[in-house]
Amino acid sequence: MHGLINRAIQAFVTSTYGADRWEEVMEEAGLGFTEFEAMLFYTDEQSGRMLAAMEKILARPLPEMLEDMGTFLVSNPQVEALRRLLRFGGVNYVEFLHSLDDLPDRARLAVSDLHLPALELVEQTPQQFELVCQPGLPGYAYVLMGVLRAMADDYGDLVFLDHSGTQGGAEVISITVVETKFAAGREFDLGAHSL
Amino acid sequence: MMTLQQLTQMAGVVCPMYVIADPKGRIVSAGPTLKKLRPQLTWEGRRFFRVFDLSRPRSVRSVEDLLRTSGSKLHLQFRDAPQTGLKGVCTPLPDGQGAFINLSFGISVLEAVRDYDLTSADFSPTDLTIEMLYLVEAKSAAMEASRQLNLRLQGAKIAAEEQAFTDTLTGLKNRRAMDHVLRRLIASGREFALMHLDLDFFKQVNDTLGHAAGDAVLQQAARIMVECTRQSDTVVRVGGDEFVMILEGVLDTARLAAIAKRLIQQLEEPIPFGAQTCRISASAGTTLSTWQKVPDPQQLLNQADLALYAAKRAGRAQHCFYREGMEKDEAGPCSSGESEPRQAAGGPAS
Numbered sequence: 001m002h003g004l005i006n007r008a009i010q011a012f013v014t015s016t017y018g019a020d021r022w023e024e025v026m027e028e029a030g031l032g033f034t035e036f037e038a039m040l041f042y043t044d045e046q047s048g049r050m051l052a053a054m055e056k057i058l059a060r061p062l063p064e065m066l067e068d069m070g071t072f073l074v075s076n077p078q079v080e081a082l083r084r085l086l087r088f089g090g091v092n093y094v095e096f097l098h099s100l101d102d103l104p105d106r107a108r109l110a111v112s113d114l115h116l117p118a119l120e121l122v123e124q125t126p127q128q129f130e131l132v133c134q135p136g137l138p139g140y141a142y143v144l145m146g147v148l149r150a151m152a153d154d155y156g157d158l159v160f161l162d163h164s165g166t167q168g169g170a171e172v173i174s175i176t177v178v179e180t181k182f183a184a185g186r187e188f189d190l191g192a193h194s195l
Numbered sequence: 196m197m198t199l200q201q202l203t204q205m206a207g208v209v210c211p212m213y214v215i216a217d218p219k220g221r222i223v224s225a226g227p228t229l230k231k232l233r234p235q236l237t238w239e240g241r242r243f244f245r246v247f248d249l250s251r252p253r254s255v256r257s258v259e260d261l262l263r264t265s266g267s268k269l270h271l272q273f274r275d276a277p278q279t280g281l282k283g284v285c286t287p288l289p290d291g292q293g294a295f296i297n298l299s300f301g302i303s304v305l306e307a308v309r310d311y312d313l314t315s316a317d318f319s320p321t322d323l324t325i326e327m328l329y330l331v332e333a334k335s336a337a338m339e340a341s342r343q344l345n346l347r348l349q350g351a352k353i354a355a356e357e358q359a360f361t362d363t364l365t366g367l368k369n370r371r372a373m374d375h376v377l378r379r380l381i382a383s384g385r386e387f388a389l390m391h392l393d394l395d396f397f398k399q400v401n402d403t404l405g406h407a408a409g410d411a412v413l414q415q416a417a418r419i420m421v422e423c424t425r426q427s428d429t430v431v432r433v434g435g436d437e438f439v440m441i442l443e444g445v446l447d448t449a450r451l452a453a454i455a456k457r458l459i460q461q462l463e464e465p466i467p468f469g470a471q472t473c474r475i476s477a478s479a480g481t482t483l484s485t486w487q488k489v490p491d492p493q494q495l496l497n498q499a500d501l502a503l504y505a506a507k508r509a510g511r512a513q514h515c516f517y518r519e520g521m522e523k524d525e526a527g528p529c530s531s532g533e534s535e536p537r538q539a540a541g542g543p544a545s
Contacts, residue, residue: 004340037347038340081336088329091315110333189312 001047001137002114006036008079009050012069015078017058028053041113051139063142063163070146074154085110086151087188093155093177097121097129097148116140129175132167141171148175156185199223210297211319212281216243217293220258228317229298232279232307243296247271247281261294262287271298279307300324305331362432364410365417373431376441377492380484387443387484388451391499392420392458394436395476395511408468412475419461423454439499446483448516455479455514463512478506482517505529 013022026034029049036042055062074083085106089099099106104116117136123129131148133141145161152159158179164172199215203224206213211228225238236246249255251270261269262285269283282301285294300307304324307313318324360372368376380387394416401409413436420430420438429441445451459477466473480502484490498517506515509529 007340037344039337039344081332085329085333085336088315088325088332106329106333109330111337 001042001044002111003036003038003040003042004111004114005137006042006047006050007038008073009054009069010036011076011078012065012072013054013058015076016068016072021058025050025053025057028057048138062139066139066142067146067149070143070148071150072146073143074147074150083151083154084188086147087154093152093157093159093180094126096151096155097131097175100131119144127177129177130164131173131175133171133173135169135171141173145173148173152177153183154186154188156181156183158182206295209319211317212298214238214243214296214298215288215293216258216261216296218258218291220244222246223293228313231313231317232311233273246274248274248278258294261285261296269296277306277310279303279310304328365413365432367417367421367438368429368431370431370433373429373433373439373441374492376429377495380441380443381490381492385443385484386446387441388445388481389484389495389499390440390442390451390455390479390481391496391503392438392440392455392477392479393503393507394438394462395478395507397436397475400473400475404468404471404473408471408473411468412466412473415466416462416475416477420458423458423461439496446485448481448483451481451516452514455481459512459514476512478503478511479514480504480506480517481514486517 010022013025023034029046029052031046031049051062054065058065073079074086086096089102090096098121100119100121103119107114107116115136117134117140119134120132121129122132131144133144141163145163148161149159157177160176160178162174164174166172203215206215206224207226211226213224213226214229215223215225217223220243222238222241222243230236230238233246238246243258243261244256249261249269249271251268252264255261255264255269265286266284269285271281271283272278273281280301280303281298283296283298285296287293288295299322304327308324308328315325360368360375362369377389394412397409397412400412413432416436416438417430417432420440424430424440424442427443431439431441433439442451442454445454459479462475462477466475480499482495482498482502484495486498487494498521501521502515502517505518505521506513506529509515513529515529
C-alpha cells in the first residue's frame with residue numbers, strides 16, 4: 001500500500017488520539033518502525049498489521065475509524081491540500097460526484113505510483129446516486145464515505161449516505177442529495193495556493 | 196446567415212476570452228472572462244491596440260496587419276497594470292467585417308487566476324486550465340512530501356555516516372574515517388605528519404584487571420590524544436590499542452618529537468580504575484607526507500609502522516621517525532628527532 005495512504009492513517013490517528021497511542025499501535029503491529037514515509041511503498045501485509053493493531057489498541061470498529069479518517073482528510077487544516085485538490089473536481093457537489101470517476105487517474109497524475117481502485121458513479125435520479133467502488137484497497141469505501149460526507153459540508157449541501165453492501169466484489173455507497181446550498185459552504189479560491 | 200449577436204453568444208460559451216474588432220480597429224464585442232479582467236473598462240468602441248500591446252509579431256499595427264497573421268500565434272499584454280501576458284490567435288470575419296481574436300493566459304495563468312480571482316466558471320469546460328491548476332497543486336503537494344522525505348533521509352544519512360566513521364568505545368575516528376581523511380588530504384595536495392602510536396603494557400591491564408579496566412584505559416588514552424592535538428587534527432583508533440594521528444601542516448620534526456614526548460608522558464600518568472590503578476606507556480613512530488614524492492596512504496602507514504617498531508625495539512616509551520632503508524635494516528638505530536633535525540625536502544635519509 002502506498003506510503004501516502006499509510007501516512008494519512010498515521011496523521012489521522014496521531015491528531016485524533018495522540019502520538020502516544022500511535023506509538024502503541026505501531027508497537028502492537030511490530031513492524032520495527034513507528035513512522036510511515038509518504039513517498040515510500042509498504043506491503044499490504046504491513047498495512048494490514050497496522051490496521052489490525054489500530055482496531056485492537058484504539059478499541060473501535062475499523063469501518064467507523066476509516067470513515068472518520070475520510071472526514072479528517074477533508075476537514076483538517078493539516079491536510080488542506082487534499083481538500084483543495086478534491087474541490088477542483090467541480091463547482092457544485094453533484095459535479096464533484098461526477099468527477100470521482102476521474103479520481104484514480106487524477107491521483108496518478110499527481111503521484112504516478114499511487115493506484116486507487118476504480119470508482120463509478122451511477123446516476124439514478126438527479127438527487128439519487130450510487131457510487132460503485134471496485135475492490136483492491138480494503139476499507140476504501142468507508143474512507144470514501146467520510147470524504148463524501150465532509151465534502152458535502154464543504155459545498156454546504158445536505159446529503160444522506162449509506163453503505164449499501166457489495167455487488168460482485170465491488171462495494172456500493174448510495175448517495176442522496178437532499179438539499180443543495182443547505183448551509184454556507186467553505187470558501188474555495190482557485191488560485192489561493194498557486195505558486 | 197448568422198448575426199453578430201448570435202456569434203457573440205456562441206463565442207461567449209465556447210471561448211469566453213474572445214475579442215471582435217472592426218476593420219478600423221475598434222472593439223465590437225469581448226467575451227465575459229476577458230471583460231472580468233478589466234471590469235471598469237467600457238470595451239465596446241475602444242481601440243484594440245490601445246487596450247493591448249502586441250509584443251510579437253512586432254510589425255502588427257492595424258487590423259489589416261493583424262489579419263495577415265491569421266492562424267499564427269500572437270503575444271500580447273495589457274497596456275495598463277497588471278500587464279498580464281496573453282496568447283492569441285486571429286481569424287478574419289467574413290466580408291471584411293474585421294477580426295475575431297481568441298485570447299488565453301498561456302503560462303501566466305497561475306498569476307492571472309490569483310490576480311483576477313477567477314473561478315472554474317470563467318473557463319470553458321473544454322479548457323484545460325483547471326486541470327493544469329490541479330496538476331500544479333498536486334505536484335507541489337507531492338514535491339513537498341518528497342522534500343520532507345529527503346530531509347529526513349539526509350539527517351539519517353549524516354547520523355549513519357557519523358556512526359560509520361566513529362569508534363564507539365572512544366569516540367575517536369575509525370579506520371574507515373582515516374582512509375577517507377588520508378585520501379582527501381593527498382588528493383588536495385596538503386602536507387601532514389602521520390604518527391602511529393601503540394600502548395605499552397595494555398595487555399597486562401586487560402589480563403589482570405579485566406576488560407572494563409582496559410576500556411577505561413582506552414577512553415582515557417583517547418582523551419589525552421585529543422587534548423594533545425588540535426581540533427583540525429585527526430585521531431584514529433585503528434586497532435585494539437593502536438592509534439594513528441594525522442597532523443595537517445605539522446612538518447617540523449622537533450615539534451613532532453615534542454608532541455610525541457608529551458603524549459607518552461601523559462599516557463604514563465597512572466589511571467585510576469575503581470580502587471585499582473592502571474599504568475601504561477606508549478611507543479610512537481612518525482612519517483611525513485613530504486618524504487614521498489607521491490604520497491600513498493598505504494605506504495605512509497607502513498612507514499609509520501616501521502618507525503613505531505624501531506621505537507619499540509629501542510625500549511618502551513620511545514618515539515622514532517621513519518628513515519629510508521628501515522624496511523631492510525631491522526636493527527637500525529631510532530631517530531627521535533630531538534637531537535638530529537633533518538631537511539624535510541631531502542627525505543628521510545640517514
